[in-house]
Amino acid sequence: MMQEDESADESLEPSRSQLRREALDIFKLAESLAALGEAALARVPLPDDVRIEVERARAVTSHIAHKRQTQYLAKQLRHLDDEEIEPIRRALAHDREKAHVETAGMHRVESWRERLLAEGDEALAEFIGAHPSADRQQLRTLVRNALAERKANKPPHAFRELFRAVRELLG
Missing domain, CATH: 1.10.60.30 (PSPTO4464-like domains)
Structure with missing residues (x-):
């Protein structure tokens, strides 16, 4: 016993x-x-x-x-005690989740930018179809300037501007 x-x-x-x-x-x-x-x-x-x-x-x-x-x-x-630790864990998990969502959004913007540079008017037409408020002429100019910068090994000013423009539209 x-x-x-x-x-x-x-x-x-x-x-x-x-x-x-x-x-x-x-x-x-x-x-x-x-x-x-x-x-x-x-x-x-x-x-x-x-x-x-x-x-x-x-x-x-x-x-x-x-x-x-x-x-x-x-x-x-x-x-x-556990009642004090659990809110801390939840806040950290929420912060990680938020960072993950932000990172995924940045990847989406980068993906569109690369498609616009690689595929030209085809990708631009698809992007405009999905985002009708986009300024076609501005985007076309940014794509053309970014490609010219890349070819001439210049600083990526238009490349960054294109990223900002796409991010605003996807925002």
Whole structure:
């Protein structure tokens, strides 16, 4: 009877591997917080003492010192309970998702720009069909100038202007 009680108690405690995974997960959370930009960090709901430690970790530039400070930040995060950690995780996940959507939008703009440069009037007609408010003449001029810049090895001024114009229209 005594052995059953001991084995039941042992099964309730997390394994050493599980504790290590949880500690590593918290350390990765601390690294993510320390890597955030100012605007993104402002959107994360952090207790004041943890926010101060995040700022300290962000301020350290030496690799070893930064890692040590991040480990200390992780230690502070381990003191928080699940109700305090979960909003932090959700905010970081939302920030990553938003960055992914922005990146996908930039790829779409770049793809259209490359098609306009490679396929010429065919791609332009398709783009105008999809975006009737686009100024055909302006886009045609930007495409022509970007191709001339590329051919003459000049700085990509029109190339960038074409990107901005397409981004506005896709926006």
